[in-house]
Amino acid sequence: MNVADEIRRIKKDLNGIKMRLAQVRAYGGGHAYPYSDMANTADPGPPGAGYVRFFANDEHLIGLTSTDIWHDLSAGAKGASSCVHAMITVTDAGGLNITWSAGKVFDAQIAGGNQIVDIAAQPVNQACVASSINYLFYDRSAGALALDITGPDYTDGDFSVAHILALHNDILDILYRPIDYESVHEIKHVLRHGLEKAITEGMIVSEHAGANAFDVDQSPGVMIYGGFNVIHGLLIDSTVTNIIRWYHNAADAWETDVNSQIDAAFWDNTGDGIIPIANTANKYYRSTFYTCGDHIHWVYPQVEYANLNAALEAPDPTPPAALEKLPKTVTVVMKGDDAAFPVAGSDQWIDVRPMIGIGAGGGAITDHVNLSGLAWAGCGHTGTASRYIGFDAAGAAQERTYAQVLVDIGGAAKGANADITSLSGITGTITTPTNLSTKTTAAWTKTIGATGDYATWAAMIAAMPDLIAHAVTVTIQTGTTLTEICELKNKHGITKDGVITIKAEKYFPTAGEIPTADSATATTLRDAALATAALGNDYFNGCWVFIVDGTGTDNGFVLITDYVDATGDVVVANWPGTEPDNTSRYLIVGALIDAASARSYGLDIENNTVSINLYGIGAQSATYVNIFASHDSFINTRYCGWRDSAYGGFTAVQCLGIQIYRCGAVEGTRNGIANHSVNSMEIGLCGISNNGHNGILVNSGGFTEALSNFGDGNGLWGTYAQYSGQARCTGVECSGASGNHSNGVGDGSLAY
Numbered sequence: 001m002n003v004a005d006e007i008r009r010i011k012k013d014l015n016g017i018k019m020r021l022a023q024v025r026a027y028g029g030g031h032a033y034p035y036s037d038m039a040n041t042a043d044p045g046p047p048g049a050g051y052v053r054f055f056a057n058d059e060h061l062i063g064l065t066s067t068d069i070w071h072d073l074s075a076g077a078k079g080a081s082s083c084v085h086a087m088i089t090v091t092d093a094g095g096l097n098i099t100w101s102a103g104k105v106f107d108a109q110i111a112g113g114n115q116i117v118d119i120a121a122q123p124v125n126q127a128c129v130a131s132s133i134n135y136l137f138y139d140r141s142a143g144a145l146a147l148d149i150t151g152p153d154y155t156d157g158d159f160s161v162a163h164i165l166a167l168h169n170d171i172l173d174i175l176y177r178p179i180d181y182e183s184v185h186e187i188k189h190v191l192r193h194g195l196e197k198a199i200t201e202g203m204i205v206s207e208h209a210g211a212n213a214f215d216v217d218q219s220p221g222v223m224i225y226g227g228f229n230v231i232h233g234l235l236i237d238s239t240v241t242n243i244i245r246w247y248h249n250a251a252d253a254w255e256t257d258v259n260s261q262i263d264a265a266f267w268d269n270t271g272d273g274i275i276p277i278a279n280t281a282n283k284y285y286r287s288t289f290y291t292c293g294d295h296i297h298w299v300y301p302q303v304e305y306a307n308l309n310a311a312l313e314a315p316d317p318t319p320p321a322a323l324e325k326l327p328k329t330v331t332v333v334m335k336g337d338d339a340a341f342p343v344a345g346s347d348q349w350i351d352v353r354p355m356i357g358i359g360a361g362g363g364a365i366t367d368h369v370n371l372s373g374l375a376w377a378g379c380g381h382t383g384t385a386s387r388y389i390g391f392d393a394a395g396a397a398q399e400r401t402y403a404q405v406l407v408d409i410g411g412a413a414k415g416a417n418a419d420i421t422s423l424s425g426i427t428g429t430i431t432t433p434t435n436l437s438t439k440t441t442a443a444w445t446k447t448i449g450a451t452g453d454y455a456t457w458a459a460m461i462a463a464m465p466d467l468i469a470h471a472v473t474v475t476i477q478t479g480t481t482l483t484e485i486c487e488l489k490n491k492h493g494i495t496k497d498g499v500i501t502i503k504a505e506k507y508f509p510t511a512g513e514i515p516t517a518d519s520a521t522a523t524t525l526r527d528a529a530l531a532t533a534a535l536g537n538d539y540f541n542g543c544w545v546f547i548v549d550g551t552g553t554d555n556g557f558v559l560i561t562d563y564v565d566a567t568g569d570v571v572v573a574n575w576p577g578t579e580p581d582n583t584s585r586y587l588i589v590g591a592l593i594d595a596a597s598a599r600s601y602g603l604d605i606e607n608n609t610v611s612i613n614l615y616g617i618g619a620q621s622a623t624y625v626n627i628f629a630s631h632d633s634f635i636n637t638r639y640c641g642w643r644d645s646a647y648g649g650f651t652a653v654q655c656l657g658i659q660i661y662r663c664g665a666v667e668g669t670r671n672g673i674a675n676h677s678v679n680s681m682e683i684g685l686c687g688i689s690n691n692g693h694n695g696i697l698v699n700s701g702g703f704t705e706a707l708s709n710f711g712d713g714n715g716l717w718g719t720y721a722q723y724s725g726q727a728r729c730t731g732v733e734c735s736g737a738s739g740n741h742s743n744g745v746g747d748g749s750l751a752y
Contacts, residue, residue: 088119088145090136090162092171097125098136098164100145105138109157119145128171131254131322134164149321165292167244167322168256173292175229197327198224198356203233205289205296205330206349207341214261214341215239216289218296223327224356231293238296246320247276247300254320262287264334268300268317276300279336282722284311288331288352290323297323306747307700307723308333312347328352339646343600343624439467439494447505449477457486466491468498468610476591476617478505479542483594486603493610493633500612504590506543507616507639508533514548514587514662514687520580523572527586530568537565543590544618545570546641548664548687549711550583556643556667557592557618585687585710587641587664589618593626595645600624602642608632620644625651629658643667648674648697652681659684666690672714672734675702675725687711688734694718695734698725698751706741709734717742724748 088103102121128134137152152158202221218236242258249255266276285301305311331350342348454460544557554577562571593602602619619626626642629652641664642649649665665672672691684707688695708731718734722744733740743749
């Protein structure tokens with residue numbers, strides 16, 4: 001190849017690199033690093049304007065002006081640089097040992113004569129340093145290869161041959177520097193500093209659905225290592241390829257083990273000479289995943305945080321040296337006693353991948369959505385923009401006007417609505433576009449049940465308009481059990497009359513306080529207040545009686561098989577728990593949402609600006625929360641009951657206003673009712689009994705007015721405030737093993 005051909009080839013390579021660099025997003029106000037100081041970590045001074053910045057997880061890697069980048073690339077083309085000239089093969093010799101084959105390097109700094117240096121083979125085992133990145137490089141001053149964990153001195157003309165990743169007492173991977181043309185070494189030198197580690201797509205870690213709570217998957221993807229090594233990662237299932245877990249041992253040295261699950265019960269208290277110690281139940285922990293393409297690495301949490309916000313805003317755990325040149329993928333924040341991962345898509349899953357938008361290039365575009373820059377005149381079209389293309393009888397493309405197209409399909413030129421005189425000839429179903437919001441035009445009244453307007457909640461909610469200008473009432477027929485997650489989301493009130501009411505067809509009481517039974521037997525509960533209501537024989541058949549305080553709170557929702565109006569007798573087949581008596585306070589609900597210990601929520605209410613009323617409905621056995629309200633304007637709940645949930649009977653998060661009156665919350669694994677950052681929650685005249693932790697929890701700056709609630713048997717406190725939560729308790733209080741109410745110490749909370 002002559003000089004002219006070589007120059008043309010170099011320019012072609014440079015143009016390709018320049019086009020790829022143009023894809024790196026420009027970001028004004030970066031820092032300029034002179035090319036000669038690439039390895040210098042000192043900050044060169046205050047930000048300037050018009051720089052290109054490279055980012056990984058919002059951490060500044062390197063910044064160069066666009067002029068500097070092109071100058072450095074051009075300089076690399078003008079003069080040959082040192083590089084590998086003939087392949088040197090590195091062999092894993094077992095344990096931490098390697099050997100390498102003979103090869104050649106090009107030493108550009110040899111003045112005159114032969115600049116090709118022969119590298120002798122090394123058949124004797126050379127030991128790498130455990131849990132580190134080991135560098136095999138050409139040491140120019142010695143004229144031979146060297147192996148250490150410091151790496152080459154680029155200012156002296158040294159350069160890398162391979163990176164050896166040593167995991168504990170074995171070689172994890174050997175990453176080669178490709179054989180270079182002398183003229184492009186400078187180009188790769190720039191890229192190595194700008195794209196030391198990056199992910200261009202995929203490689204996201206998420207929960208793996210299966211028998212174990214903390215197994216994970218890593219999605220397929222592409223990562224860049226050392227600026228120009230592209231690694232294509234396949235799907236990694238931790239039940240097939242174990243996670244490599246990093247922590248400090250008793251000597252405070254990095255150590256690893258392998259498991260299909262992360263260790264959600266322990267954290268790495270570095271510097272105390274103790275191996276990972278057990279989590280604290282009410283603390284939060286932040287841990288991070290890394291990838292090397294074919295393995296998932298996980299670094300234990302290293303700090304305990306008092307609340308979720310502190311953990312979300314904290315830095316990631318410090319990784320071992322062996323992981324510093326590998327990209328992060330995902331950080332997860334968990335509570336000390338979490339029995340499962342956070343809900344997918346929540347703020348506790350944090351994408352920390354060092355993403356950069358560089359494509360592989362060269363492939364055909366197969367999806368129209370990837371096309372850009374196709375302005376009418378700019379891409380070779382002729383004629384007038386916004387016209388139409390058709391085909392003549394011979395199949396040739398032909399420009400058509402709008403009027404011509406209408407005639408082609410049997411219509412006419414555009415006119416006024418009044419010109420439409422007939423819809424004859426239209427066949428099939430005409431449907432409303434699914435991407436348009438619908439609005440009520442009058443009161444909307446529907447029923448759910450075996451003989452109702454809809455058989456399921458899902459069918460009803462699909463038909464309910466999104467914009468609520470009138471009263472919307474949904475009645476659940478007596479005896480209906482809904483075995484689905486009932487979602488009520490993104491409904492918006494646009495007039496003062498716009499309100500949604502969800503209610504059971506029958507429930508008791510419908511006014512006044514929660515009643516107390518007069519007596520009970522093995523199959524009955526009697527109350528004169530029922531007889532006084534005079535609702536008729538069999539009125540409550542198919543409903544459920546629910547004890548919320550006193551004797552019998554362990555019965556749950558008990559099906560009513562008969563009702564005798566004259567005596568006010570509720571008849572059941574039997575009491576599955578303790579037989580009630582004249583201390584038992586009860587509700588009768590006419591509809592039940594049963595999560596059957598298989599669904600996260602019973603009723604999931606999110607992102608609604610319309611006011612919502614709930615009356616006479618029971619919910620039970622959710623794996624998270626029976627009634628979950630998040631980012632809603634106002635919810636009013638009356639005569640409803642909840643039991644047997646993993647976290648809470650009714651939990652509200654960041655809502656404006658919640659009212660819960662004359663309801664029952666019983667046998668929650670943790671809390672009966674929970675307020676997380678709700679502006680104003682009122683809980684009044686409710687029976688709150690036998691919940692595992694607290695009857696009422698107020699958290700994260702929320703405010704709760706607790707008014708004359710009753711019930712006992714709660715595991716810790718009747719009412720508990722923490723993390724700037726405030727609870728004002730008035731009148732009778734529900735109680736717990738530790739007392740009626742209390743608050744955290746030193747966290748800004750108050751219960752009084």
